[in-house]
Amino acid sequence: MEAADQERRTVLLAISGDTAAFGALVRRHQAWVRSLLRRSCGDAALAEDLAQATFLQAWRQLASLRDPDAFRAWLRRIAINRLVDAVRRRTIVTESSPMTRRMSKALRPMSTSSRASISITRSAGSGWRSARASCSLMAKA
DSSP states (O other): OOHHHHHHHHHHHHHTTOHHHHHHHHHHHHHHHHHHHHHHHSOHHHHHHHHHHHHHHHHHTGGGOSOGGGHHHHHHHHHHHHHHHHHHHSOOOOTTSHHHHHHHHHHTTSOHHHHHHHHHHHHTOSSHHHHHHHHHHHHHO
């Protein structure tokens, strides 16, 4: 049996309520989901929490999956939405906060162009792109 056919059959069984089939889907896709989330936010612990939340939401909403062949894309969309929700819930750091002062002090040795791009990214808004950039900067520092 072809891998795509096996995946489709497993998804259809999971949609019908087969918990063992859903467990097989989790085992098959959990490393990929964690990796996707870890690359997106740079935080392994947060990625693990979001991966668990992704699979919980997937189980609860499995009946809404219209195309069993699109399971992986559907799961990716859930994972990214969970990440966006998590970033939106985080507290926005103000200019006078101790965290901002520590970051500014740590960034002083960087070139002026690097600091300028960081300022632009930080002031671009509180969306997930600015949080992603902050995660990347913190990982490189």
